[in-house]
Amino acid sequence: MKERLSIGEFARLRNITTETLRHYDRIGLLKPIEVDVKTGYRYYSILQEEKLGTIKELRQLGMSIDEIQMYFDNRNLKQSMNILKDKHCKLKNRIKELRHLEESISEKIEHLEEISQVTNFEEIVIKEIKERGIISFDKQINNEIDLRYEFLELENILKEVSPIVGSNRIGLIIKPENLKLNEYNESVVLFLFIKDKENIDEKYIRRIPKGIYACMYYSGDIWDIENYLRKMFKYIEKENYSICGDILQIIQIDISVTDQIEESLVEIQVPIKKH
Incomplete structure (x- = not known):
């Protein structure tokens, strides 16, 4: 030795x-x-x-x-303990962040696996949907440029790890009285679904009421909705329903996971009630 x-x-x-x-x-x-x-x-x-x-x-x-x-x-003992305690605290916070990230990724995979199995495009289905929370500034969206800026502002409110990529949390609210695409300018509002309202200013939180919705999936751009809405309105009238609230346009698969327009998926949800 x-x-x-x-x-x-x-x-x-x-x-x-x-x-x-x-x-x-x-x-x-x-x-x-x-x-x-x-x-x-x-x-x-x-x-x-x-x-x-x-x-x-x-x-x-x-x-x-x-x-x-x-x-x-x-x-010395005191200094070493303080340094280790500080590192321990930072490590616990990092572990918490990683746990949230793992949960977020798991939810995204589950959503994408489920939604990628959808084959009933343009078929109208009646769904009972529970109340949902959203955040929105209630600003009018006139075009894609407005949408991008509004989206950035809304996303910055969320205090979550990787909240948007691969998720289905982005949507538009459309007033039912407008039937033509070029008349949506004063009625379309961007929103994001929320999972946890902690650290979100209450003034931005809205509630979408539970109820019965006529729903349809379509593949394509969010702005290419006019013909699909017309088809849904005809169905709603034929089945003796009436529209009882704002129409939701939810982006189920978007450009955060694909550049192929044929792989994008949008869902229209129209709140209805019997006459």
Whole structure:
């Protein structure tokens, strides 16, 4: 057993690279006990093994080099505990974020797998739908440019991890009295469904009432809705229903997951009641 070790021997003790040790030397975090002036070879003492092991563990905890330098400056019990407590708190917050992210991704996959099985395009189906919460600024949307700016403002309200990509939370509210696409300009309002109203200003929260809805899926652009609405209005009249609220246009599959227009999917939901 020897005290003096070459850089390779010392690196193998903790299964790290010699370049990592050279880096620690350059920044002053862990310097060798001796450097041969002729060859430049670095030599370490087995007594430095504890510090190297501590550095490796602190790196595993996610501490930066600067944080590790601070850890070793005037190292004492109180300072070490405070640093570890701070790192623990940050780690718990990160774990919470990752848990929320995992849940979000799981929900997205479940939604996309389910919605991708839809084959009854343009078929009108009657659904009973529960109350839903949305956020909206109630601003009029006149074109795609308005929609993009409004969407950015609404998304910034959400305090969630990855709230939109692969989800079905974006929608438009259309006033039923307008039958032609070029007459929607003063009636179309963008909204986002909410999962958790925590940290969302109550003044932006709206409620879509529960009820019976005539629903239809179609593939295409959100603005290409006129003919589909006309078909639904004829069905509603024929079946002796009347429209009893605002029409919802929900984007089930959008450009966040596909650039293929034929893969996009929009659902129209029209609230109805019997005459």
